[in-house]
Amino acid sequence: MKLGSEWFPMVIGTFALSLISWMNSVIFNSPLLFNIGKVIYFIALILFIVILTGWISREITNWREDMENLNRVSFTAFLGVILFIAGFFFLTYVEINYEVAYSLLVVYFIGYAIVFSVNIYLGYKLFTKDVKQSDISYALLVPSIALSANVILSAPLLPPSFPYINEFFSKIAYFIMLFSVGITFFQVIFIGSIAFLSHIIYKGSSATIMIPVGAASVLAINILVFPSYNYLNFFYFPQKFAITLAIFLWGFEIWNSLVALIIAVKHVKDRPSLTTWAYVFPLAISSFADFMLYQETSLAVFEFTTIAFSIAIILLYVYSLRNTISIIRSPTS
Numbered sequence: 199m200k201l202g203s204e205w206f207p208m209v210i211g212t213f214a215l216s217l218i219s220w221m222n223s224v225i226f227n228s229p230l231l232f233n234i235g236k237v238i239y240f241i242a243l244i245l246f247i248v249i250l251t252g253w254i255s256r257e258i259t260n261w262r263e264d265m266e267n268l269n270r271v272s273f274t275a276f277l278g279v280i281l282f283i284a285g286f287f288f289l290t291y292v293e294i295n296y297e298v299a300y301s302l303l304v305v306y307f308i309g310y311a312i313v314f315s316v317n318i319y320l321g322y323k324l325f326t327k328d329v330k331q332s333d334i335s336y337a338l339l340v341p342s343i344a345l346s347a348n349v350i351l352s353a354p355l356l357p358p359s360f361p362y363i364n365e366f367f368s369k370i371a372y373f374i375m376l377f378s379v380g381i382t383f384f385q386v387i388f389i390g391s392i393a394f395l396s397h398i399i400y401k402g403s404s405a406t407i408m409i410p411v412g413a414a415s416v417l418a419i420n421i422l423v424f425p426s427y428n429y430l431n432f433f434y435f436p437q438k439f440a441i442t443l444a445i446f447l448w449g450f451e452i453w454n455s456l457v458a459l460i461i462a463v464k465h466v467k468d469r470p471s472l473t474t475w476a477y478v479f480p481l482a483i484s485s486f487a488d489f490m491l492y493q494e495t496s497l498a499v500f501e502f503t504t505i506a507f508s509i510a511i512i513l514l515y516v517y518s519l520r521n522t523i524s525i526i527r528s529p530t531s
Contacts, residue, residue, distance in 0.1 A: 200260070201253050201255075201256060203274045205472065206273055206277065207475035208518070209242060209249055209276075210276060210283065210475075210478075212242040214481075214515065215235075215512070216236070216238040218508035220290060225492075266323075268320065268329070268333045269337045269338075271316060272316070272338055272339075272340040274312075275313045275344035275345075276340065278312035278316075278347075279309070281306075281309030285306060285351040285355070286350045289355060294360065296362050302351065302355055306348065306351050306355065310374060317344070320341050331400055334393055336406040336407065336410060336476075337406055339389055339390055343483075346375075346378045346381075346417065346420050349375055349416070349420045352374070353423045353426065355371075358429050368429075368430070378420075379420045379421075382417065383417065386417070407454070407457065407461060408458040410480075411451050411455050411480040411484050413480075414450045414454070415480070415487040418443075418451070419483070422440050422487075422490050425437040441491070441495060445491065448487065448488070455481065459510060462517075470520075472525065477514045477517075477518065481507055481514065485504050488500045489504045492504055
């Protein structure tokens with residue numbers, strides 16, 4: 199079966215179930231939730247292999263067509279994000295040692311090479327291609343989000359979290375992390391503004407409204423990690439200042455999430471579409487940012503939003519999975 203890159207969000211959505219199981223296992227001190235998350239993680243890996251095989255089968259014959267489709271180009275960046283997420287959960291669920299750490303560092307560099315290449319290519323196409331209105335949507339933000347999503351794997355892998363990676367490679371990875379935040383920030387402003395205007399004028403897919411939540415949340419996650427850069431003795435970033443900036447972004451995240459979830463309820467009876475997975479993965483990034491804020495501050499509001507978003511993710515996952523099954527059963531409907 200030939201599958202386009204628009205199927206990759208289904209994998210990340212499944213990883214999201216593992217994420218919320220793990221986060222809530224920490225919040226409620228539940229070994230059962232931890233083990234459930236671990237099982238879901240391996241299910242997501244199997245699903246990834248299946249979809250990756252279908253995607254490769256398609257690209258063998260359709261790569262020229264897909265390289266001209268801006269949405270499919272954008273979703274290709276999810277390949278790198280999946281590698282970041284898979285590596286993060288390997289750190290979480292499997293014992294780590296020196297060899298594993300450097301193997302995951304290789305995975306990190308491969309994942310980053312993928313998302314950076316996609317980001318550059320998308321920028322090239324936006325500047326040179328005759329862009330149609332239908333090409334302009336929040337989906338174009340995916341490579342920008344993916345670029346800074348490298349923090350998902352790099353932050354827990356590098357010192358001071360783990361001592362295995364030497365200072366030379368740590369400096370490279372930390373530089374990549376900071377370098378990426380700058381690119382993501384300005385791309386979210388420029389591309390996001392164009393996509394916002396396109397959406398409110400032409401009313402595109404309602405599900406993509408959630409994607410800016412992922413953009414704000416991934417920036418918040420990176421900012422919360424900034425104090426760990428102090429390990430390099432290169433500059434100093436105060437932890438409380440990082441928390442303050444992250445809460446600024448959290449405010450937008452909550453507003454955008456509430457608007458998008460209300461719209462999701464309104465469109466629940468729409469024709470089945472794979473775009474509904476765009477409700478799931480940005481909310482997962484948001485819930486992770488909230489979880490980090492809860493760990494940093496112990497404020498009940500962040501605990502509440504983490505749990506509330508976890509419930510929303512489960513409901514949206516079931517809804518998206520139902521749509522996907524309908525599409526598989528009636529691909530021409």
